[in-house]
Amino acid sequence: MAFVDKMKTxxxxxxxxxxxxxxxxGDAVQDFGDKSVTxxxxxxxxxxxxxxxxxxxxxxxxxxxxxxxNNESFAKLKEEAESILKEIETxxxxxxxxx
Numbered sequence: 433m434a435f436v437d438k439m440k441t442x443x444x445x446x447x448x449x450x451x452x453x454x455x456x457x458g459d460a461v462q463d464f465g466d467k468s469v470t471x472x473x474x475x476x477x478x479x480x481x482x483x484x485x486x487x488x489x490x491x492x493x494x495x496x497x498x499x500x501x502n503n504e505s506f507a508k509l510k511e512e513a514e515s516i517l518k519e520i521e522t523x524x525x526x527x528x529x530x531x
Contacts, residue, residue, distance in 0.1 A: 463530065466530075467527055467530060470523050470526060470527055471527065473523055474520055474523050474524060474527075477516055477519055477520045477523070478520060480516055481513060481516040481517060481520065484509055484512055484513035484516060485513060487509050488506065488509045488510065488513065491503070491505060491506055491509065492506075
């Protein structure tokens with residue numbers, strides 16, 4: 433009977449070790465997935481920001497620089513670009529805090 437008890441103990445410990453390993457692996461995969469999603473979101477925001485910069489550039493090209501100071505379109509584009517830039521920085525800080 434001692435042999436059977438030793439085998440049962442061995443298998444119980446093996447199962448427990450496997451559970452722990454799978455839990456750790458699952459946590460690592462979840463963390464990787466979360467970071468990947470955030471990085472994709474950052475890339476999308478960076479592309480959106482580039483479009484804003486292009487729109488600003490086009491407006492500047494088509495407009496006299498002195499008149500831009502009071503131009504509502506320019507102010508709106510600039511504000512939206514700044515908002516996107518802040519969102520990118522926030523997401524990057526989330527990734528950096530997870531390291």
